[in-house]
Structures are given as C-alpha cells and as structure tokens.
Amino acid sequence: MDNGPTDATPTTAAFRLVLLSKSNPVMGCYMFWTSLLVLKMLVMSLLTARQRMKTKTFANPEDLRISRSPEVRFGDPGVERVRRAHRNDLENILPFLLMSLVYVASGPNPLTARLLIRIGASARLLHTLVYALIPVPQPARALAFFTTFAITCFEAGYVLFCCIKYI
Secondary structure (H helix, E strand, O other): OOOOOOOOOHHHHHHHHHHOOOOOHHHHHHHHHHHHHHHHHHHHHHHHHHHHHHHOOOOOHHHHHHHOOOOOOOOOHHHHHHHHHHHHHHHHHHHHHHHHHHHHHOOOOHHHHHHHHHHHHHHHHHHHHHHHHOOOOOOHHHHHHHHHHHHHHHHHHHHHHHHHHHO
C-alpha cells in the first residue's frame, strides 16, 4: 500500500535542498538581508568605539594610554545609548535570523516569506537609526522593535504548525 512520497524519497530530499540554495528566491532574499544585518551589527561595534574615542570614555585601564585620559570612566550617555542599541540587536536580530532560516526551510509562500524578511530586516535597520544614530521620540523605536518581534513570532508559529505532525 503506497501512501505517496515520504520525507525520505529522493524527490522530497532534493526539494528540501533547493529550498536552502540561492536558486530559491526566498533563500536569496534571506541571504541578502542576513548579510546586511550582520554587517550592521559589526558596524555597531565600530560606532561604540567611535563614541568612546569622541567622549574619551574608556572602561579599561589599558585603553587610557590611547585616549590620554586620566581615569577609567563609565556611563557616558552617548556611549551607553549605542551599547544599548547594539545589545538590542544581539537580543533580537539573532532570533529573527535563526527563525527566518527555519521558516525558509519550511517552504512558505514565496511572496509572503520575502515580504516578511524584507520588512523585519528593514525594521531592525530603522530601529538602529532611531535609537543610536538619530534619536527619535517614542513610539518610533517601539514600532520598529515590535514589527520584527511580531514577524519572528509569526514565523515560529508557522513552523510549529507545519512541524507538529513530527512530534
């Protein structure tokens, strides 16, 4: 009695591999936006260093020689704002990227998936802009945060629903 293709059939296995290749437009979209967000997070480290140099705010004694500053200093508002924005990235971009990859692997509707990835990544870029570069009053930062947060939750729910049959 044949119940049709299973996950072990060559056709399904090939289909799954195609999902995670750049020949899949959804994966290509994911790869582009992932690269952009990773570069943005790396730039946040440089932005923190720039703020430290600009304000001569160094947290380590060995850095004092570079700055010609007489003492270790903490708590500069500009440095702390950039550090908080960077930490927020680490807490939110990494789950978004991981969940988006699993979402892409689940074979979602291509138009929906590409739209969600673009909007989520753009919201994170906007979050950095309104938090660390050009501080804007709330709710700008909250809207940018919750946009990506909601997309990550949606993707997780979608994958859970798709994979519940495997538990």
